[in-house]
Amino acid sequence: MRSRVVIRLASVLAISQLRSTARGASFSRLRRPMVIVAVDLVIFAVTLGLVHFSFNLASNIPDIWPLASGFAKDTLQSLPALMLSFTILAGLLFELSQSSQFASSDIVNFLPISSSEYVSASVLSTSFIYSVILSIGLAATLPMALALGTPSIWILVAGLSVSSFLLGSIIIEILRAAVNRVSSAFYRKSGRATLIVRLVITVLVLVFVQIAFNPNFLFAFMRTFIGGLDVSWFIPILWPSLTIINALRGLEIYAFLYGVGSVSLLLVMLWVSVRLRAAYWVPVNVSVKVSSSVYAPGRSSLGRLGFGVVGSAIIRKDLRSMVRRREMARFLAIPIVMAIAMILPFALPSFGETPSGPSFYELAAVALFMGMGIFSLLTSMISIGQEGSAIWNICSSPVDPKTLVRAKAATILLISVPASVAMTVLISLFGGFGVNAFFAALIGGICLVTEESFVGLAVGAAFPDFSEIPRSRFVTVSGSFLGMILGTIIGLVTISPFAIYRFLPEILGLTILNLPTAFAATLALTAILTYISYQFAVSQASKLLREAPT
Amino acid sequence: MGVQITLYISSAASMLGLRLGMTLLALEMHSVKKNFGTIRAVNDLALTVGQGTVHGLLGPNGSGKSTTMKMILGLLRPDAGNIKVYGMDVASDPLKIKSMIGYIPESPRLYEFLTGVEYLDFVADVHSLSPELKKERITEFLNALELEGRENEMISGYSQGMKQKITIIGALLHRPKLLIMDEPLAGLDPRSARIVKDLIQKLSAEAVTTIFSTHVLEIAEAMCDRITILYQGNVLAEGTVPELREKAEMPGSSLEDLFLKLTGSGDVRPIVEALAK
Numbered sequence: 035m036r037s038r039v040v041i042r043l044a045s046v047l048a049i050s051q052l053r054s055t056a057r058g059a060s061f062s063r064l065r066r067p068m069v070i071v072a073v074d075l076v077i078f079a080v081t082l083g084l085v086h087f088s089f090n091l092a093s094n095i096p097d098i099w100p101l102a103s104g105f106a107k108d109t110l111q112s113l114p115a116l117m118l119s120f121t122i123l124a125g126l127l128f129e130l131s132q133s134s135q136f137a138s139s140d141i142v143n144f145l146p147i148s149s150s151e152y153v154s155a156s157v158l159s160t161s162f163i164y165s166v167i168l169s170i171g172l173a174a175t176l177p178m179a180l181a182l183g184t185p186s187i188w189i190l191v192a193g194l195s196v197s198s199f200l201l202g203s204i205i206i207e208i209l210r211a212a213v214n215r216v217s218s219a220f221y222r223k224s225g226r227a228t229l230i231v232r233l234v235i236t237v238l239v240l241v242f243v244q245i246a247f248n249p250n251f252l253f254a255f256m257r258t259f260i261g262g263l264d265v266s267w268f269i270p271i272l273w274p275s276l277t278i279i280n281a282l283r284g285l286e287i288y289a290f291l292y293g294v295g296s297v298s299l300l301l302v303m304l305w306v307s308v309r310l311r312a313a314y315w316v317p318v319n320v321s322v323k324v325s326s327s328v329y330a331p332g333r334s335s336l337g338r339l340g341f342g343v344v345g346s347a348i349i350r351k352d353l354r355s356m357v358r359r360r361e362m363a364r365f366l367a368i369p370i371v372m373a374i375a376m377i378l379p380f381a382l383p384s385f386g387e388t389p390s391g392p393s394f395y396e397l398a399a400v401a402l403f404m405g406m407g408i409f410s411l412l413t414s415m416i417s418i419g420q421e422g423s424a425i426w427n428i429c430s431s432p433v434d435p436k437t438l439v440r441a442k443a444a445t446i447l448l449i450s451v452p453a454s455v456a457m458t459v460l461i462s463l464f465g466g467f468g469v470n471a472f473f474a475a476l477i478g479g480i481c482l483v484t485e486e487s488f489v490g491l492a493v494g495a496a497f498p499d500f501s502e503i504p505r506s507r508f509v510t511v512s513g514s515f516l517g518m519i520l521g522t523i524i525g526l527v528t529i530s531p532f533a534i535y536r537f538l539p540e541i542l543g544l545t546i547l548n549l550p551t552a553f554a555a556t557l558a559l560t561a562i563l564t565y566i567s568y569q570f571a572v573s574q575a576s577k578l579l580r581e582a583p584t
Numbered sequence: 585m586g587v588q589i590t591l592y593i594s595s596a597a598s599m600l601g602l603r604l605g606m607t608l609l610a611l612e613m614h615s616v617k618k619n620f621g622t623i624r625a626v627n628d629l630a631l632t633v634g635q636g637t638v639h640g641l642l643g644p645n646g647s648g649k650s651t652t653m654k655m656i657l658g659l660l661r662p663d664a665g666n667i668k669v670y671g672m673d674v675a676s677d678p679l680k681i682k683s684m685i686g687y688i689p690e691s692p693r694l695y696e697f698l699t700g701v702e703y704l705d706f707v708a709d710v711h712s713l714s715p716e717l718k719k720e721r722i723t724e725f726l727n728a729l730e731l732e733g734r735e736n737e738m739i740s741g742y743s744q745g746m747k748q749k750i751t752i753i754g755a756l757l758h759r760p761k762l763l764i765m766d767e768p769l770a771g772l773d774p775r776s777a778r779i780v781k782d783l784i785q786k787l788s789a790e791a792v793t794t795i796f797s798t799h800v801l802e803i804a805e806a807m808c809d810r811i812t813i814l815y816q817g818n819v820l821a822e823g824t825v826p827e828l829r830e831k832a833e834m835p836g837s838s839l840e841d842l843f844l845k846l847t848g849s850g851d852v853r854p855i856v857e858a859l860a861k
Contacts, residue, residue, distance in 0.1 A: 325699075325736045326736060327736075329701045329705075329719065329722060329723060329726075329735060329736075330719065331705060331708075331715040331718055331719050343709050343712050344709060344710050344712065346709065347705075347706045347709030347710050348706075348710075350702075350706070351695060351698065351702075351706050354697055354698060354702065355695070355697055358697035358738070359697050422693065423693035424693040424694060424695050424696075426659065426687075426689055426692070426693070427694070427695065427706075427707070427754075429659050430657055430659060430682060430685075430687045430689075431682060431707070431710040431711070432679040432680070432682040432683040432710065432711065432712075433679075433710060434679055579678070580658070580661060580678070581659075581660060581661050582654070582659040582660065
């Protein structure tokens with residue numbers, strides 16, 4: 035392995051990631067690796083100063099110090115696991131979103147670069163891009179270790195955190211190779227079922243990995259079943275944390291053994307990822323034969339739902355996009371992960387028993403509707419940008435902005451409304467909801483997904499990101515922040531009449547709204563906010579169709 | 585009755601902006617300018633193209649050919665000037681203009697997750713073709729361009745040439761009155777390229793106008809009724825090949841030699857010799 039090649043390639047990969055989404059020359063001047071180093075140093079210094087000041091303050095207050103020292107110990111122990119979790123989450127969400135079309139034409143595939151050189155460079159590049167998080171973690175834990183009087187522990191924490199950070203990037207490399215393998219397994223397979231199976235497998239992999247590498251879940255799992263971290267020796271990703279726990283307790287031999295185990299794990303995973311990269315070097319551009327029947331255009335069933343020919347064509351295309359594109363899988367996985375992450379901590383303590391009681395099911399309903407709301411918001415925000423460079427197909431066709439916006443919204447609502455209804459029915463049955471609660475959940479759910487779809491569409495039409503190389507995001511960073519904020523506010527406003535009806539009598543003993551009034555208020559709010567969002571989306575789509583992105 | 589008919593024809597003709605007694609114009613561009621920031625892509629461009637003609641747009645890379653084509657289609661708004669397609673201002677009714685035009689971009693990006701036939705079905709629906717008509721035309725074109733048997737595969741697995749064929753079919757499905765083709769023959773195998781060339785000539789005979797750009801000057805010389813040479817956003821020369829020879833004072837020379845002289849590219853032999861060393 036040539037270290038010069040590794041460093042040069044790592045630098046090129048990092049620059050490529052930094053500049054991939056740059057807009058305009060002046061902005062891209064800031065997108066240099068040296069800027070990341072400078073930002074890391076500034077963030078390190080600022081975090082160090084703030085945490086040092088806070089702990090100095092806490093150490094002088096006897097009532098607070100036990101809490102602060104406990105928090106410091108927990109942070110020191112869990113930092114490596116947090117670093118691992120972060121790189122995997124960030125890597126999965128962003129690295130795997132690269133479309134296979136560009137991955138297959140990746141220039142490194144045609145250059146004399148070995149798989150070990152590529153993997154090492156890619157791991158270094160990924161770690162470097164996200165190094166600001168490591169910088170914050172290390173800066174925050176240094177004053178904590180000093181305050182606890184264990185500066186040598188910090189050196190151990192720093193080393194293991196860096197190792198976990200690299201391990202996360204290596205696991206991403208392994209997953210990338212595995213996804214290439216899965217894609218090539220489907221190469222030249224036939225049938226629509228193939229596409230559905232591929233989507234389900236990809237979503238399940240994303241959901242499983244994000245839940246499995248979530249340290250909160252792991253710790254909760256261990257506490258529930260075994261009684262804590264002490265006996266979690268069989269989970270290798272927790273070895274760095276066990277090293278620190280044992281070192282803090284003065285058990286040097288155990289600390290040494292877990293430390294050796296952590297480093298060995300890093301090396302083994304690096305070896306595995308190099309072997310996988312060598313085996314699945316170039317991702318195969320998937321070519322699936324969807325049907326073997328002769329072409330016979332049928333009358334679309336969407337026509338019966340009131341959609342015109344043009345609108346139906348766009349809806350069919352977008353539904354196929356959702357099912358068939360690898361980049362779309364993460365947008366389906368995120369709401370599922372968020373809903374599971376919300377429910378799990380409440381479900382775990384009672385694992386082994388059936389979760390019961392209305393409060394659990396009410397919480398589950400809230401989590402699932404939140405998931406559906408996020409799904410509607412995310413998919414609608416990306417619905418314009420996901421056209422990518424192929425947007426010329428729409429811009430050069432006789433499609434008017436109203437048809438475009440209605441078709442895009444309908445695509446999302448055709449999934450989210452039936453899903454909301456199905457979820458309401460299931461949760462109501464399992465949770466034994468009354469008629470009032472059932473209708474409240476039903477109406478609230480439908481209103482929420484409708485509104486989030488149109489708000490997301492308005493933001494997505496105003497801030498589309500059509501760039502596809504190397505990471506497709508479909509909506510600009512500012513757009514996604516704005517969308518999230520607007521989506522949250524509007525979601526809360528929509529469900530507020532039901533919340534006032536349900537909880538105000540319990541909390542304050544006041545009854546301001548009865549159920550019919552809450553229904554009416556929610557419907558009115560939904561109608562107003564949806565109409566405003568729709569009008570804005572149409573005006574933005576109109577601009578887009580007048581001046582196609584170049 | 586006779587007066588009524590005359591009035592009807594004359595008002596219809598004036599509505600379409602046509603001039604009776606003269607060649608019908610498929611395209612009129614006057615004083616069109618387009619800048620991208622500080623870069624002047626098209627400068628004071630004037631161009632007229634008669635109905636049913638095959639008009640070639642030639643020019644070195646970055647001369648403004650693609651920008652001009654996008655402005656005709658309404659994909660880009662000119663900073664100044666006006667563009668009329670069959671007498672209609674491009675900005676006045678973009679949907680009607682788009683439904684009259686078939687467009688093949690320089691590097692077409694298709695919906696890779698659709699199969700070839702699904703993509704064509706989408707394009708046909710967007711142009712509101714009836715199910716019977718779209719089936720007839722899609723099947724006919726797939727057979728003509730030898731894509732039958734591959735039409736149910738996802739486009740992501742197609743070769744560059746197959747993608748180009750799908751784009752060409754998509755542009756022709758709705759029988760446009762004006763075809764705008766940016767390097768339409770790139771990536772096509774010789775047989776398919778021949779089919780497309782013959783098709784353009786046949787459509788021209790049926791009064792379909794074609795504006796196309798190419799860097800293969802032999803093709804332009806063989807196919808185009810008239811040629812416009814663009815250079816740095818300006819029209820350098822315009823006319824038939826014999827007219828261009830006359831302007832360049834190069835009788836009997838090839839279009840390639842004319843092009844190199846007019847664009848100032850000059851003698852390329854010293855460069856070739858230097859590269860070969």
